[in-house]
Structures are given as structure tokens and as C-alpha cells.
């Protein structure tokens with residue numbers, strides 16, 4: 001089981017959740033015949049993160065169900081009781097993903113996390129485990145627990161700086177960075193006097209994968225839907241670029 | 255075209271050809287009216303095409319799930 005996180009350090013709103021959830025769904029679809037639970041998803045955002053809300057499919061669905069907060073608070077001993085299955089039926093067959101989330105703002109210690117990871121690996125046996133976390137700073141319990149880190153930046157000096165400072169925070173191998181919300185008309189950074197793609201290459205050591213700004217991604221988010229399951233690459237350049245990145249992940253992590 | 259005829263009708267009026275001027279004036283009014291309506295229809299059609307290209311959040315919500323292309 002490989003563990004992967006999209007990270008922007010202390011910077012929020014760069015598209016980490018969009019990337020994590022869509023990549024997770026795409027890999028779950030791609031590997032639907034390879035494993036029973038090809039992909040597991042841990043939404044570590046306190047008070048129910050967006051990814052969990054989308055996967056649950058109903059904002060009221062959190063009522064009365066155990067979540068990882070109950071494990072962290074000592075209400076349940078087996079963290080797998082806080083995991084749920086989301087299944088989709090498509091014209092090319094059914095596929096599924098297992099996920100969990102934090103219903104309250106109870107701190108999840110490093111020891112808790114290690115135990116959860118161990119249980120997921122031994123009993124669910126996914127090929128990959130995605131973490132989705134709010135902006136992270138020093139002292140994150142995830143440090144040393146991930147295998148792969150994807151730096152995510154937007155064309156924004158502070159996003160690039162925050163990501164650069166914290167990209168090694170959780171350890172793991174660094175994968176190709178993502179430049180999200182890119183606007184081709186504003187390709188040059190006015191501050192650096194060079195193209196954003198080059199700024200990222202210089203800062204993070206590798207040419208980024210570019211995901212254009214696409215308001216359809218925001219429309220799908222407003223509908224609380226998984227972008228790649230509702231929008232076609234032909235109509236949404238954002239979805240097209242998300243699928244390209246998932247193909248790269250499948251080849252690198254799988 | 256309508257506007258040109260309108261100006262012409264005033265010119266004819268100044269030249270004393272009031273009867274001709276009046277008929278040219280009426281024709282110009284009709285042309286201006288028809289032209290304006292045509293443009294408005296064209297604009298509305300364009301707006302419809304735009305909304306059909308870009309689904310709204312509500313339309314996305316109601317779409318069925320389809321196999322992702324990867």
C-alpha cells in the first residue's frame with residue numbers, strides 16, 4: 001500500500017482536495033478489477049471535509065455514524081468501523097472506494113494515525129491510500145507517514161513560497177508538482193519576470209503539470225459532485241488535465 | 255439604411271419636397287424598427303447557445319454519473 005498526499009504547506013485553497021478526490025476516483029475506476037478496494041481515502045479535515053461530504057452524498061448523512069473522531073476520542077476501538085464504501089455504477093462497470101472522515105475537531109495523534117494506517121493496510125489491502133488534509137505546518141502528525149508528496153501551487157507568489165518551505169514537512173518521495181488554476185493569458189509572473197512554469201521548475205526542481213483555471217470545476221464543486229464523474233474532458237479542460245495527472249500517478253505509484 | 259433614409263427625409267423637407275419627405279420618413283421608421291428587432295433576436299439566440307455549452311451547478315447535479323475517461 002502506497003500513501004500519498006497533495007500538499008501546499010500552509011497555503012489553503014490551492015486545489016488539494018479537488019486533486020486528491022478526483023485522482024482517487026480515477027484510480028479506483030482504473031484498478032476496479034485489480035483489487036477489492038483499490039483505493040482508500042482519509043479525509044483528515046476536522047468537522048467533515050469537502051471530500052467526505054461529496055463521498056457521503058448528503059450533508060445530513062454524517063448523523064449518528066461513527067467517524068475517525070470517535071476513534072480519536074476513544075468511543076470506538078476499531079478504526080475500520082469509521083470507514084465507508086462509496087460505489088458507482090457506470091456503463092463500463094461498477095467500482096468503489098473506501099473512505100473515512102473526521103466528524104468533529106478531535107486531534108488525531110500520530111499513534112492513532114499509525115494504527116489506522118496499519119489496519120487499512122492489513123484488512124482493506126488497497127493499492128493506494130490518499131490523505132486529504134487542511135493546510136499543514138510544522139508538527140503535523142503525518143510527518144514520516146507518507147510515501148509520496150505532490151506539491152500543489154497556484155500562480156501566486158505566496159502559494160509557491162509556502163509550498164517550497166513545507167514540501168519536505170511530511171517526508172516521502174516528491175512527485176511532479178501541479179500548477180493549478182493557471183490562466184494562459186497571464187503566463188508570466190510579474191514578480192519573477194519569467195513564465196510561471198519556469199518559476200515552479202526553479203523552486204521545486206521539476207516542470208509542473210498544468211491544470212488550467214476552469215469555472216466548470218467550481219460549478220461541480222457547488223453541486224457537491226465528483227468532477228471527473230460528471231464532466232467530460234471535451235467540455236472541461238480542468239477535467240482533462242486531472243485525468244492526465246491521474247494517468248501519471250497510475251504509472252508512477254501503481 | 256433606416257437612419258440614412260431618416261436623414262434624407264429631413265433633407266427633402268428642407269428642400270420643400272414635404273410630400274416625398276413624409277413617405278421617405280415613414281419608410282425609414284419601418285426599417286429602423288425591423289432592424290432593431292432582428293438584432294435583438296440574434297442576441298437572444300447567442301445567449302441560448304452560450305448556456306447550452308456551459309452546464310450550471312444544478313444541471314451538473316442532475317446529470318447521471320458516467321464512466322470517467324482515463
Ligand SMILES: Nc1ncnc2c1ncn2[C@@H]1O[C@H](COP(=O)(O)OP(=O)(O)OP(=O)(O)O)[C@@H](O)[C@H]1O
Nearest residue numbers: 012013014015016017018181212213214217218221
Ligand atoms: N483549476 C481550477 N479552476 C477553477 N477552480 C478551481 C480549480 N481547482 C480548484 N478550484 C476550486 O477552488 C476551490 C478550492 O479548491 P479545493 O477545495 O480543492 O482546495 P484545497 O486546497 O483543498 O483547499 P483547503 O486548503 O481549504 O483544503 C474550489 O471551489 C474548487 O472548485
Ligand SMILES: [Mg+2]
Nearest residue numbers: 016017133134
Ligand atoms: Mg481541502
